Amino acid sequence: xxxxxxxxxxxxxxxxxxxxxxxxxxxxxxxxxxxxxxxxxxxxxxxxxxxxxxxxxxxxxxxxxxxxxxxxxxxxxxxxxxxxxxxxxxxxxxxxxxxxxxxxxxxxxxxxxxxxxxxxxxxxxxxxxxxxxxxxxxxxxxxxxxxxxxxxxxxxxxxxxxxxxxxxxxxxxxxxxxxxxxxxxxxxxxxxxx
Amino acid sequence: xxxxxxxxxxxxxxxxxxxxxxxxxxxxxxxxxxxxxxxxxxxxxxxxxxxxxxxxxxxxxxxxxxxxxxxxxxxxxxxxxxxxxxxxxxxxxxxxxxxxxxxxxxxxxxxxxxxxxxxxxxxxxxxxxxxxxxxxxxxxxxxxxxxxxxxxxxxxxxxxxxxxxxxxxxxxxxxxxxxxxxxxxxxxxxxxxxxxxxxxxxxxxxxxxxxxxxxxxxxxxxxxxxxxxxxxxxxxxxxxxxxxxxxxxxxxxxxxxxxxxxxxxxxxxxxxxxxxxxxxxxxxxxxxxxxxxxxxxxxxxxxxxxxxxxxxxxxxxxxxxxxxxxxxxxxxxxxxxxxxxxxxxxxxxxxxxxxxxxxxxxxxxxxxxxxxxxxxxxxxxxxxxxxxxxxxxxxxxxxxxxxxxxxxxxxxxxxxxxxxxxxxxxxxxxxxxxxxxxxxxxxxxxxxxxxxxxxxxxxx
Numbered sequence: 273x274x275x276x277x278x279x280x281x282x283x284x285x286x287x288x289x290x291x292x293x294x295x296x297x298x299x300x301x302x303x304x305x306x307x308x309x310x311x312x313x314x315x316x317x318x319x320x321x322x323x324x325x326x327x328x329x330x331x332x333x334x335x336x337x338x339x340x341x342x343x344x345x346x347x348x349x350x351x352x353x354x355x356x357x358x359x360x361x362x363x364x365x366x367x368x369x370x371x372x373x374x375x376x377x378x379x380x381x382x383x384x385x386x387x388x389x390x391x392x393x394x395x396x397x398x399x400x401x402x403x404x405x406x407x408x409x410x411x412x413x414x415x416x417x418x419x420x421x422x423x424x425x426x427x428x429x430x431x432x433x434x435x436x437x438x439x440x441x442x443x444x445x446x447x448x449x450x451x452x453x454x455x456x457x458x459x460x461x462x463x464x465x466x
Numbered sequence: 467x468x469x470x471x472x473x474x475x476x477x478x479x480x481x482x483x484x485x486x487x488x489x490x491x492x493x494x495x496x497x498x499x500x501x502x503x504x505x506x507x508x509x510x511x512x513x514x515x516x517x518x519x520x521x522x523x524x525x526x527x528x529x530x531x532x533x534x535x536x537x538x539x540x541x542x543x544x545x546x547x548x549x550x551x552x553x554x555x556x557x558x559x560x561x562x563x564x565x566x567x568x569x570x571x572x573x574x575x576x577x578x579x580x581x582x583x584x585x586x587x588x589x590x591x592x593x594x595x596x597x598x599x600x601x602x603x604x605x606x607x608x609x610x611x612x613x614x615x616x617x618x619x620x621x622x623x624x625x626x627x628x629x630x631x632x633x634x635x636x637x638x639x640x641x642x643x644x645x646x647x648x649x650x651x652x653x654x655x656x657x658x659x660x661x662x663x664x665x666x667x668x669x670x671x672x673x674x675x676x677x678x679x680x681x682x683x684x685x686x687x688x689x690x691x692x693x694x695x696x697x698x699x700x701x702x703x704x705x706x707x708x709x710x711x712x713x714x715x716x717x718x719x720x721x722x723x724x725x726x727x728x729x730x731x732x733x734x735x736x737x738x739x740x741x742x743x744x745x746x747x748x749x750x751x752x753x754x755x756x757x758x759x760x761x762x763x764x765x766x767x768x769x770x771x772x773x774x775x776x777x778x779x780x781x782x783x784x785x786x787x788x789x790x791x792x793x794x795x796x797x798x799x800x801x802x803x804x805x806x807x808x809x810x811x812x813x814x815x816x817x818x819x820x821x822x823x824x825x826x827x828x829x830x831x832x833x834x835x836x837x838x839x840x841x842x843x844x845x846x847x848x849x850x851x852x853x854x855x856x857x858x859x860x861x862x863x864x865x866x867x868x869x870x871x872x873x874x875x876x877x878x879x880x881x882x883x884x885x886x887x888x889x890x891x892x893x894x895x896x897x898x899x900x901x902x903x904x905x906x907x908x909x910x911x912x913x914x915x916x917x918x919x920x921x922x923x924x925x926x
Contacts, residue, residue, distance in 0.1 A: 273561060277808040288664075292642045325761030331671070331799055335812045338665040342819070345644050345660050352648030366636060366655070367481065368834075369489035386494070386625075395688055402689065410704050411789030417685045418792070421617070421677035425624035432490030433483070433629065452692075459692045
């Protein structure tokens with residue numbers, strides 16, 4: 273494991289190093305360096321999956337390459353002289369969040385949409401997948417279970433970003449009612465087999 | 467010289483939507499910042515739980531190899547020392563986990579031991595490590611509620627990762643920028659974005675597995691309502707072996723060493739990973755021997771024996787469905803306990819990165835407010851109490867566990883945390899930066915003291 277970890281760390285350093293070399297070129301990215309960088313990073317993940325084990329190797333590769341790549345970022349850090357306010361000049365064209373006037377009712381509604389309603393809608397969709405997906409019941413349950421946090425997270429992102437709260441409410445309520453209805457129907461029809 | 471040419475917008479979503487998403491990223495991050503930070507910080511330390519246990523309990527034997535006879539001796543000794551209806555679980559040493567451990571448990575009862583190479587047991591009651599793990603997995607609240615809150619935190623983290631990427635149109639342009647020492651906001655933004663992006667697969671895996679572990683109760687409850695009229699045991703039964711029919715007659719223990727040897731022969735490609743004895747000393751006893759193959763993340767070989775020592779069930783990778791494999795691997799992936807010390811160190815570093823991402827997110831918001839002439843000094847002080855205060859409070863609980871082992875650590879942690887936050891909130895004359903500096907010094911002192919106490923005891 274130590275040898276594999278060091279190899280993957282080195283692959284992260286090499287891959288990110290090639291990408292950084294391309295990124296630094298003033299005349300634009302170099303396709304060969306880009307392809308080389310991504311090739312090393314992806315190739316090392318595939319190799320780790322093959323040698324160490326498909327899940328174990330991939331997880332190890334993603335962790336070690338991440339550290340190696342950040343090592344390159346850290347190596348290329350620049351020190352600037354502290355000034356009172358220089359946020360505007362450098363990186364100052366980075367997007368700024370929308371400044372909306374805070375209204376309590378919008379805050380409460382958004383919390384409800386992102387929280388309980390988002391969870392209900394995500395659950396409805398995830399359970400639909402569990403009920404209707406073909407295959408072993410255990411695999412279907414785990415797939416649905418894994419989908420739940422992902423879908424809820426997406427619902428959170430969307431409802432908190434969407435300024436049309438009525439639209440978000442309608443979509444989430446509709447998804448919940450339809451999803452749970454379909455899942456319940458499917459559960460009744462195939463409950464015994466699950 | 468100003469560039470009057472408008473740069474081409476190459477991001478898949480419009481600038482207006484990016485600003486909305488960034489706003490949602492901000493709102494969500496701020497709402498959950500403290501709890502995400504606490505869960506990440508405790509999780510980062512919990513990765514080293516096996517090492518911390520050994521530091522906390524001096525003289526803990528670390529078996530590098532455990533023979534069948536020694537394993538049998540340890541199991542028999544544990545059966546002798548525990549109530550008759552307990553289950554005994556022995557974990558063998560492996561390249562992923564040095565040392566053998568044994569736990570005996572039943573509802574309302576749990577005892578832990580470390581097992582020496584000759585099979586003798588040493589108590590392994592690491593109260594601080596246990597406190598830390600429970601703080602991470604359920605915040606010391608009732609298990610289902612605490613788990614749900616931590617699961618919700620995982621969902622919020624997942625959502626923040628998605629919105630963070632969507633709201634980052636300069637992801638390629640700034641891919642390697644790390645500008646330190648200039649404007650505070652730029653420095654924190656660079657750290658936040660670089661650590662967030664380059665370790666994204668790790669952060670995503672951690673958030674997803676954490677959310678799934680935390681929300682498992684609600685998922686099972688929902689599914690059981692939908693499919694089995696609320697009978698949760700039917701969902702659990704899909705993943706667990708059915709218990710043997712009850713027969714409480716007393717029987718002698720079978721030759722456990724011989725059973726382990728027999729199981730080893732039946733799973734030639736796997737190394738013995740663990741042995742579980744349920745209802746020891748009863749006629750309905752079941753002994754399960756699990757094996758792990760070097761390329762697999764989780765155990766996929768199992769041989770079960772009954773009280774007479776007859777093999778009653780056998781399972782190998784080809785018999786295991788994908789769902790069961792995935793479910794078994796979630797905890798391993800989440801805690802990084804699958805690859806030994808190197809993986810633990812890697813997980814520790816990346817966990818620390820996630821703490822920095824969370825903390826810098828709040829710092830950016832505070833710096834932005836200051837830049838716009840709307841500083842929030844009280845929040846700056848409170849955040850210093852969370853960001854730097856929490857490590858100090860955790861260290862103080864470790865010192866407390868050393869000096870007064872009988873003190874309940876969860877209430878102590880809550881009291882210290884409350885005092886730290888309230889004190890910082892009311893100290894109007896001090897800036898957040900000054901308090902953060904004080905906390906950092908406090909952390910150095912508390913860490914040094916804890917190290918002297920624990921390592922001193924271990925060496926002495």
